[in-house]
Amino acid sequence: MNGLREALWVLLLGSLLGLELIGKVPPTLHTPLMSGANAISGITMLASLTLIVRAGDNPVLLLLGAASLAFALFNVVGGFVVTDRMLAMFSRRAPAERGGRSN
Amino acid sequence: MNGLREALWVLLLGSLLGLELIGKVPPTLHTPLMSGANAISGITMLASLTLIVRAGDNPVLLLLGAASLAFALFNVVGGFVVTDRMLAMFSRRAPAERGGRSN
Amino acid sequence: MALSTTLSWAIDLLAVLLLALGLKGLSKVRSARSANGLAALAMGLAVVGLLIQELPGPQAWLWIAAGTAIGGLAGLLTAQRVPMTAMPEVVALFNGCGGMASLLVALAVALFQSSEAGLVEIVSIVVSVIVGAITFSGSLVAMGKLQGWIATPGWTQGQVRHGVNIALALVALVAAIALPAGPAGPALPLLVVASTLLGIGVTLPIGGADMPVVISLLNSYSGVAAAAAGFVVGSPLLIVAGAMVGAAGLILTQVMCTAMNRSLLSVLFGGALGGGGTGHVGGGGDEAGYSRITSCSAEECALALEGAERVVFVPGYGLAVAQAQHTLRELAKLLEAQGTEVSYAIHPVAGRMPGHMNVLLAEADVPYEQLVEMDAINPDFPRTDVVIVLGANDVVNPDAKTDPSSPLYGMPVLEVDRSRQVFVVKRSLGAGYAGIRNGLFELPQTAMVFGDAKAVLQSLVTELRSAA
Amino acid sequence: MALSTTLSWAIDLLAVLLLALGLKGLSKVRSARSANGLAALAMGLAVVGLLIQELPGPQAWLWIAAGTAIGGLAGLLTAQRVPMTAMPEVVALFNGCGGMASLLVALAVALFQSSEAGLVEIVSIVVSVIVGAITFSGSLVAMGKLQGWIATPGWTQGQVRHGVNIALALVALVAAIALPAGPAGPALPLLVVASTLLGIGVTLPIGGADMPVVISLLNSYSGVAAAAAGFVVGSPLLIVAGAMVGAAGLILTQVMCTAMNRSLLSVLFGGALGGGGTGHVGGGGDEAGYSRITSCSAEECALALEGAERVVFVPGYGLAVAQAQHTLRELAKLLEAQGTEVSYAIHPVAGRMPGHMNVLLAEADVPYEQLVEMDAINPDFPRTDVVIVLGANDVVNPDAKTDPSSPLYGMPVLEVDRSRQVFVVKRSLGAGYAGIRNGLFELPQTAMVFGDAKAVLQSLVTELRSAA
Ligand SMILES: NC(=O)c1ccc[n+]([C@@H]2O[C@H](COP(=O)([O-])OP(=O)(O)OC[C@H]3O[C@@H](n4cnc5c(N)ncnc54)[C@H](OP(=O)(O)O)[C@@H]3O)[C@@H](O)[C@H]2O)c1
Numbered sequence A, B: 001m002n003g004l005r006e007a008l009w010v011l012l013l014g015s016l017l018g019l020e021l022i023g024k025v026p027p028t029l030h031t032p033l034m035s036g037a038n039a040i041s042g043i044t045m046l047a048s049l050t051l052i053v054r055a056g057d058n059p060v061l062l063l064l065g066a067a068s069l070a071f072a073l074f075n076v077v078g079g080f081v082v083t084d085r086m087l088a089m090f091s092r093r094a095p096a097e098r099g100g101r102s103n
Numbered sequence C, D: 001m002a003l004s005t006t007l008s009w010a011i012d013l014l015a016v017l018l019l020a021l022g023l024k025g026l027s028k029v030r031s032a033r034s035a036n037g038l039a040a041l042a043m044g045l046a047v048v049g050l051l052i053q054e055l056p057g058p059q060a061w062l063w064i065a066a067g068t069a070i071g072g073l074a075g076l077l078t079a080q081r082v083p084m085t086a087m088p089e090v091v092a093l094f095n096g097c098g099g100m101a102s103l104l105v106a107l108a109v110a111l112f113q114s115s116e117a118g119l120v121e122i123v124s125i126v127v128s129v130i131v132g133a134i135t136f137s138g139s140l141v142a143m144g145k146l147q148g149w150i151a152t153p154g155w156t157q158g159q160v161r162h163g164v165n166i167a168l169a170l171v172a173l174v175a176a177i178a179l180p181a182g183p184a185g186p187a188l189p190l191l192v193v194a195s196t197l198l199g200i201g202v203t204l205p206i207g208g209a210d211m212p213v214v215i216s217l218l219n220s221y222s223g224v225a226a227a228a229a230g231f232v233v234g235s236p237l238l239i240v241a242g243a244m245v246g247a248a249g250l251i252l253t254q255v256m257c258t259a260m261n262r263s264l265l266s267v268l269f270g271g272a273l274g275g276g277g278t279g280h281v282g283g284g285g286d287e288a289g290y291s292r293i294t295s296c297s298a299e300e301c302a303l304a305l306e307g308a309e310r311v312v313f314v315p316g317y318g319l320a321v322a323q324a325q326h327t328l329r330e331l332a333k334l335l336e337a338q339g340t341e342v343s344y345a346i347h348p349v350a351g352r353m354p355g356h357m358n359v360l361l362a363e364a365d366v367p368y369e370q371l372v373e374m375d376a377i378n379p380d381f382p383r384t385d386v387v388i389v390l391g392a393n394d395v396v397n398p399d400a401k402t403d404p405s406s407p408l409y410g411m412p413v414l415e416v417d418r419s420r421q422v423f424v425v426k427r428s429l430g431a432g433y434a435g436i437r438n439g440l441f442e443l444p445q446t447a448m449v450f451g452d453a454k455a456v457l458q459s460l461v462t463e464l465r466s467a468a
């Protein structure tokens, strides 16, 4: 029961923090923010890792764990890379503005 | 050790939340906000109450607990009332604006 | 051991701090890119913290390596190969896989440990399975609709779908209640199937162009699923991060709805908007109902451009479909060379995803300072000589301002009708996403230039070149 | 029992939610007042949750009642009786008492339980004692300085004070390290005394007018002390609430510093600004150094007012000292009756605390819409006929814009020098808080009206009455 109490505290505070963190977002950033947040939600890979480590010799558990790890990492790696690609497009011209037009 | 880990989680998240909650504050509200936050910091009265309840028959503990409770409540009650008084001054004219000048 | 515990836990705290900073930074233009890196770093830290704490054996390392290699490589390749215009689809795909990961973890735990599980554990497993499955199937449907693979079946537009979805939800509920009886029974498969179908049933009726909102909502769900998985394996870090993403996703969904002038409820339960179900071809409205249409050739348009001092391009969904951004940039350079002032009017919901036009034009190296947001450019239209609307429709529809019966009424639009001359480049008189007619086409200062956006732009370039 | 645990803990979660909403709401004008109520409700809830959980016996109830009655009543009476102009002082007093409460709890726990205490407990006790004592003594000094009871001793302005404070901090550190050896030894009293002296030593050198910032910082400390007390008694709610207030207080302190164009470091370590040490009388600058001063009588000023179509009053610290707000309101009403447009220019740091002028004028029922913030009114000065500066000085000093060597350089000021005619009402040519001369007084369009603000306003009222 004690562990649960603390876990629920953490849940409440995490949610409140999430609500506060995102304020006004310019439309340009809607998609990158969505994609970045999506990459973060792949944090569930921690659960997959825990599962694998604690699986012992059970092959089904190991397989399920590895599969879920693959799915989660697909989400994480793909999410961050794609977000970076999007954001790179916006920021590319920032240095060019100083040094004169790049084209 | 486990209790401490959770307590530190709570500390971190609470601090982050506090940092996020206060964004731009109009100068008019600096003093009321300070005073309101000050009233909330009197929450330490919970510690005083716990102390009294767990003091058993120890008169020193009871006395210290009651004294700290009095100090904390002085902070809480005074803080909220004084904040309300300040804020009442700002909002007093809000209804008057609709119904015509009050004077 | 105590040292590694303390260390891994300090790493966890740091990871959450960085994740929070990352999410916050992602919502500001300046910091977005580095914030993305910060969040990625935080995820790496979290993994290191976990490995220090749990110390996997050799066999575990093997499976970890396998999972990492497959998932990571696939993610990397997908992310690098996908064309920019297919962004929302990929995000949906990634998101669905995140949901799948939570689902698999919960399944594994349910299969092997639920005999000694307490109420808390059961509830976390059930939540993880349901939300994970909905996220997975819903995201895949969203992706299919955006790609145009999946159409909107007629029956899903009626009231019957609500009945179907409620029935599915009830089945899932019953299965969830029956779950503690024993993991071997039919309860667990039933739960998975019902939740998966529910994800499909809820997403299928929604129009393709509302999909970005739905994806954002499903993204919030996958955060919830992660938090539930955190309860299942008892990881505070997972709970915090999942809760944070879940809550942030909810806010973002709300923000996106507001930007598109829709309410979340109407997106979720209102069905596909207008006729543009698949979001690829403007459906309803047809070519009927227009009188007084002036159309002109690319040559005439080029003539007007030659004489103009100030030109504004209004890019829309059609420009993206035609992949005409590079040709547009070429035309703009020619105009700039002749001394014309060129800018691009960016409507917040032009295209089919937020920021669509920014991404598109950025790809063609359009200078950032020439992209002007709606509110900034609207006052400038009266002193603009020529406006060229390129495959945009709804975002320049003046009825949104004047006609209370229009479905767009109330949405702010680009007020191109206040400029001296407007050319609308599109293939036909077909409607846009909202499936309605556009009063702009009939105005005296408007001329239609029919054709594919890229083809028309190409002939404009040719004309201007030969004139110079 | 299990039920009461669950209940009290659900109440705790709710209380934190409400506290967060309260803090958030307090930073917006619309919601501030109800947010204050919400926070108060949350505190009440937290107490109920605790009592349900701990179930005090009859003796405990007795002591609780005694503490509540004394503290609550004293707080209520103080809060209701104190004049609005003494607000910062009372807040400092309340804040100090909050620190004292944390200090007492930690002392009690240290005295009776530290034999079996672990490292965590010791650390929390030490933090609670140190921060609590600093908050207490610092706040009382702040209050004393604001009231003018305590002057700034000369030696505190030199470098020697840093030595003293560092020595005190070292003593406290040594005492903290020695504490686990046994609560009966001299470590605990030493810790308390050193921390208390440190609080005094840090606050004493700071000028009276920087006190609001210091109080805000000490307020943040009292949050930290509460969080530490939460560790001592093991209450997550207390930890969260304390951490929240501590962090929010830090941000607020920063915001206040920015508004006053000072850095936190220079407030803390820079000593009293200029000569206005006690913040009650403009010290330095004296009457020397002015040439070309025009002074005039109240009658002449009244004549100018009669002919004006647009009048702006600039209230400052002197108006608060003279308690002339009601007379000012009377004058404004007379002007409005004759058809003059009246407004009040509110500089963000006019007076001695943020929002000072708003509070002051609100007390005299000045309509809210006549109070105009600096940024909004500055463009309007060129079309203003008469500006009357009432006991303000630094906030209308044009040197802040033009003279890079001025201590005020860079602070935005009210640009009254751009209006047609300026009357400055003050008692002498004495300087304001920053202790520097004011170029405004020498401008050709400026005329000084020497005298107490209330007296001058009173004669203006008399003049206007007799003229009407
Ligand atoms: N941005 C977002 O996040 C988002 C998300 C969901 C929904 N939406 C909605 O999508 C709409 C966006 O407005 P919009 O003005 O950009 O687009 P639109 O109103 O959908 O109009 C696009 C137009 O492009 C034309 N077109 C299609 N292919 C073309 C081609 N190859 N060459 C030239 N023209 C072509 C079509 O006309 P023809 O068929 O005659 O060529 C169509 O009328 C809004 O209603 C918005 O609410 C936006």
Ligand SMILES: NC(=O)c1ccc[n+]([C@@H]2O[C@H](COP(=O)([O-])OP(=O)(O)OC[C@H]3O[C@@H](n4cnc5c(N)ncnc54)[C@H](OP(=O)(O)O)[C@@H]3O)[C@@H](O)[C@H]2O)c1
Pocket: D209, D210, D211, D212, D260, D282, D315, D316, D317, D318, D319, D321, D322, D348, D349, D350, D351, D352, D353, D354, D355, D356, D390, D391, D392, D393, D394, D395, D396, D425, D426, D427, D428, D429, D430, D431, D432, D433, D434, D451, D452, D453, D454
């Ligand atoms: N608002 C805040 O939060 C805050 C906090 C800390 C510091 N400060 C600082 O305080 C200053 C505020 O500027 P300010 O223009 O309001 O005030 P100020 O610059 O301090 O000037 C006040 C003036 O009022 C005059 N005065 C005093 N008593 C008077 C009376 N009874 N009747 C008429 N005049 C009287 C004084 O001149 P005589 O002696 O000649 O009469 C003095 O020059 C700024 O420098 C600001 O940075 C503000």
